[in-house]
Amino acid sequence: MTSSSDPTAALLDAVTVTARRLAGDDGVSPALDPSPRPEMGDYSTNAAMMLAKPLGRPPREIAAELATSIEEELGDALEKTEIAGPGFINLFLGDAWYREAAAAMASTGAAAVPPVPESERIIVEFVSANPTGPLTAASGRHAAYGDSLSRILRAAGNAITTEYYVNDGGTQVENFAASIAARMTGDEPPEDGYKGTYVNELAERAKAEGHEPADLERLARTGVAWMVEGIRGSLENFGVEMDDFFSERSLYEDNLVDRGIERMREAGHVFDDDGAVWLRTTDFGDDKDRVLIRSSGEVTYFGADVAYHVDKIERGHDRLIDVLGADHHGYVPRMAAAMEALEGGKAEFEAQIMQLIHLVEGGQRTKMSKRAGDIVTLDELTEDIGADAARWFLLQRSHNQTIDLDLDLARSQSSENPVYYVQYAHARIQSILRKAAEEGGEADGDILAAPADPSEKALVSKLLEFPGQVHEAAEKRAPHRICAYASETAAAFHAFYRDCQVVGAEGEGVEAARIQLCGVTAETIRQSLALLGISAPDRM
RNA sequence: GCCCCCGUAGCUCAGCUGGAUAGAGCGCCGGCCUUCUAAGCCGGAUGUCGCAGGUUCGAAUCCUGCCGGGGGUGCCA
Numbered sequence: 001m002t003s004s005s006d007p008t009a010a011l012l013d014a015v016t017v018t019a020r021r022l023a024g025d026d027g028v029s030p031a032l033d034p035s036p037r038p039e040m041g042d043y044s045t046n047a048a049m050m051l052a053k054p055l056g057r058p059p060r061e062i063a064a065e066l067a068t069s070i071e072e073e074l075g076d077a078l079e080k081t082e083i084a085g086p087g088f089i090n091l092f093l094g095d096a097w098y099r100e101a102a103a104a105m106a107s108t109g110a111a112a113v114p115p116v117p118e119s120e121r122i123i124v125e126f127v128s129a130n131p132t133g134p135l136t137a138a139s140g141r142h143a144a145y146g147d148s149l150s151r152i153l154r155a156a157g158n159a160i161t162t163e164y165y166v167n168d169g170g171t172q173v174e175n176f177a178a179s180i181a182a183r184m185t186g187d188e189p190p191e192d193g194y195k196g197t198y199v200n201e202l203a204e205r206a207k208a209e210g211h212e213p214a215d216l217e218r219l220a221r222t223g224v225a226w227m228v229e230g231i232r233g234s235l236e237n238f239g240v241e242m243d244d245f246f247s248e249r250s251l252y253e254d255n256l257v258d259r260g261i262e263r264m265r266e267a268g269h270v271f272d273d274d275g276a277v278w279l280r281t282t283d284f285g286d287d288k289d290r291v292l293i294r295s296s297g298e299v300t301y302f303g304a305d306v307a308y309h310v311d312k313i314e315r316g317h318d319r320l321i322d323v324l325g326a327d328h329h330g331y332v333p334r335m336a337a338a339m340e341a342l343e344g345g346k347a348e349f350e351a352q353i354m355q356l357i358h359l360v361e362g363g364q365r366t367k368m369s370k371r372a373g374d375i376v377t378l379d380e381l382t383e384d385i386g387a388d389a390a391r392w393f394l395l396q397r398s399h400n401q402t403i404d405l406d407l408d409l410a411r412s413q414s415s416e417n418p419v420y421y422v423q424y425a426h427a428r429i430q431s432i433l434r435k436a437a438e439e440g441g442e443a444d445g446d447i448l449a450a451p452a453d454p455s456e457k458a459l460v461s462k463l464l465e466f467p468g469q470v471h472e473a474a475e476k477r478a479p480h481r482i483c484a485y486a487s488e489t490a491a492a493f494h495a496f497y498r499d500c501q502v503v504g505a506e507g508e509g510v511e512a513a514r515i516q517l518c519g520v521t522a523e524t525i526r527q528s529l530a531l532l533g534i535s536a537p538d539r540m
Numbered sequence: 541g542c543c544c545c546c547g548u549a550g551c552u553c554a555g556c557u558g559g560a561u562a563g564a565g566c567g568c569c570g571g572c573c574u575u576c577u578a579a580g581c582c583g584g585a586u587g588u589c590g591c592a593g594g595u596u597c598g599a600a601u602c603c604u605g606c607c608g609g610g611g612g613u614g615c616c617a
Contacts, residue, residue: 036560046559052597059597085560086598130617172617276615287542287613294615301617329544330612355545356611396565397553400545402610404552409566416579418565424579432576439576484554487564498581540579 006114007101008032008464011043011074011091018069019047022062023054034461038454041082041090042461048087059087095452098460099513103447105463105520111527113467115157116474122158123312124150126323127235127242128165131227132176132194135234135378137405138325141357143378144394144533146323147240148479149352151531156474161317162243164231165308168224169248170301177220180206181213196375202226234378238387239533251307257299260307260342261292269341279306284337302331306338309349313339319348321477323399329353352477355402357394376407385410385417388534392419395532396483418487419534422525425490427540428497429522436503436515445509447516455492455499456517462492463524470531479532486528493521 012032019030030047048063055062060083067081067089079092126146129139146162154160167173179193183203189195202223211219228245235242251257261277264270269280275295279302282289292303312320320339324331332351339349359376381390384407393410396418397403410417452460465485473481502518505511526536 031559040560044560049559049597088560167617170617274615278615291615296615298615300615305617326545326611328612328617331617333543353544401553402546406552409552416566420579421565424577428577428580435576480554484564491564494580497576501576503576540577 006467007097007104008043011077014070014073015045015047015066015089018066018073019051021069022066023051025054034465035090040084040088041092042457043093044084044088044090046088048083048089052087063087063089095450095457096448098452098457099448099450101464102460102513102517102520106516109523111466111524113155113157113470116471119157119159120318121161121316122153122319122321123161123163123315123317124153124321124323125163125165125312127231127240128167129231130167130172131224131231132172133196133227133375134198135231137359137376137378137381138357140238140378140381140390141394141399142323142325142354143235143238143240144391145352145354145399145479147242148391148395148482148532149321149323149477150241151533152470152474152479152482155470155527155531158474162241163312164235164242164245165305166224166228166245166247167301168221168228169252169304173220173224174216176223177216180219180223181216184211184213234382237382238378239391246308248304248308251304251311252299256311257304257307260310261303263310264292264306264338264342267341277303279334279338279341281334281337281341284340286333286337290334290338302334302338305335306342309335309339310342313347317347319350322349322351324351324353326353326355352399354399358402358404360404360406381407388423389417389419391533392417392483395479398478398480418483420540422486422490422529423535423537424540425493426522426525426529426536427538429493429518429525430538432502432518433515433522436518439503445512447509447513450507450509450513452513453496453500455496456514459489459492459496459517459521462489463520466524466528473531482528482531486525486532489521489525489528493525496521 012030015030015032016028019028020026028047028050030045030050032043032045035041035044048059048066051057051062051066052059063083067083070089070091071078071081074091077093077097079094081092082090084090124146127135127139127142129135129142135143150160150162175190175193179189179195179199180203182189182193183200184207189199205226206219206222209222211222213219232242232245261270264279269283270292271278271280271289276291277293278289279292280289290302291300292306293299309320322335329351332353335351336349339347361376384390385393389410393405466489469481469485473479473485496517500514502511502514505514522536529536
């Protein structure tokens with residue numbers, strides 16, 4: 001993880017080494033964080049407080065001892081140390097340290113992220129909305145989250161596949177076909193059918209292409225194909241990279257369901273009762289056993305889904321991440337149990353539960369029911385406020401949190417959307433770099449010797465956080481942290497912009513150093529936005 | 541009944557594998573464009589971190605109980 005070329009890692013190494021030496025314990029891992037306030041130095045560590053208990057000595061006393069060792073370890077890079085509060089050691093760094101740090105980022109690639117020590121092959125399944133209607137704004141939240149999470153996990157060094165499970169079998173597809181048929185003949189859809197206006201459009205198209213209302217089988221297949229086509233388009237417009245669409249029906253055609261159930265039967269976890277075939281998920285922590293094949297002979301959704309997950313494992317994935325809606329959380333224990341029953345922990349199953357999103361319009365929450373047709377679609381949302389803004393709104397909060405998205409606000413104040421704040425910083429930098437290129441030729445001098453303004457140091461410090469932020473977002477499955485980081489980075493740049501002239505700056509090496517810093521900042525912002533699936537415009 | 545999410549500023553929410561004076565955006569009040577993009581910057585006001593105990597040198601953060609809001613709990617998908 002750490003490398004000597006990473007400036008903050010070098011600081012942390014020095015702190016860790018001295019702390020371990022004093023404690024005689026290789027397990028001690030002190031933290032090094034940017035100081036909360038300038039008077040508290042540049043970085044601070046809690047090392048002394050962590051050692052207080054094992055050593056049985058007052059933290060400030062330990063801190064004094066550690067500080068001396070740290071100063072010896074770091075030499076000239078360090079201006080001074082101070083002991084503060086309950087026992088924090090604050091490190092004060094010189095301008096040269098920041099110039100070297102910026103230069104290191106410029107040479108290794110600003111946004112270089114060291115890979116996780118144990119890289120995994122991960123398949124992320126998300127959206128997987130029924131192909132009986134267009135994607136809703138709620139699906140959009142799943143799409144934004146799953147896509148961004150995948151990008152972040154990939155950036156952290158994992159091998160990622162993204163997949164959409166198409167539920168093209170089952171009763172809801174029959175209802176769907178019946179609804180189209182009804183509209184073709186001018187009737188109302190059945191009670192539990194689909195009533196959205198898009199069904200009328202499908203009915204028109206079916207008629208135009210010579211479908212018979214009586215041929216429900218064919219209507220179902222074609223209708224689903226049309227919807228999947230539309231869903232692919234919606235995701236594409238939304239900037240989602242979906243590697244595969246996996247058909248539920250193909251499970252039957254490839255005989256994967258029978259095979260999966262057979263394997264579970266061999267493992268001794270399947271039993272027959274009341275004419276149905278059950279999986280004894282209670283052996284693995286579920287609160288009741290689950291039906292795989294109904295007494296009618298039909299395979300349940302669960303039965304098919306288990307077979308699908310088995311297939312994911314057989315394709316060689318170490319970890320299966322399912323992004324599921326809050327209404328599916330009760331489903332998690334049984335799938336986890338099934339995976340345990342079958343594979344005995346060969347692969348990790350992990351569910352990420354999305355909480356609800358409420359769209360607020362005219363001060364009222366809109367109900368979203370696909371069957372009633374009372375929906376705001378993802379396409380409408382994308383068209384309303386743009387894919388970039390939509391993705392930002394959907395990603396900026398934890399996926400684990402119910403959110404209100406005020407559509408009126410998103411529309412009317414789109415120019416004040418936080419995403420523009422970040423994009424604007426990027427565009428501003430590009431403008432500076434264009435001007436620097438036009439007036440080029442004078443940007444030389446010793447960059448490392450150039451003095452650094454406080455807002456330059458703050459910006460460098462923020463940029464240095466990028467790899468750690470990516471790893472933290474990956475570990476916590478939390479894209480919203482990247483939103484926060486991108487905003488902070490933009491703010492640090494805007495402050496720098498206020499304080500520091502770049503092109504034509506006075507002083508030995510200062511202009512060159514600042515141009516370099518601008519380049520590193522632009523790259524970091526661009527990469528951050530890329531992790532969110534948001535564009536980084538050069539002009540606004 | 542059982543399970544999951546949530547309760548932090550007027551609003552929407554970060555922070556929650558414990559650390560210094562609890563943050564951001566929006567909204568509100570007041571300033572800043574002859575200078576690389578004012579979609580920006582600076583200053584100001586606003587908090588019983590739901591309540592009560594416990595653990596700790598230290599709790600918004602961890603533990604227990606309670607209150608309040610939302611969701612789930614099918615031989616549906």
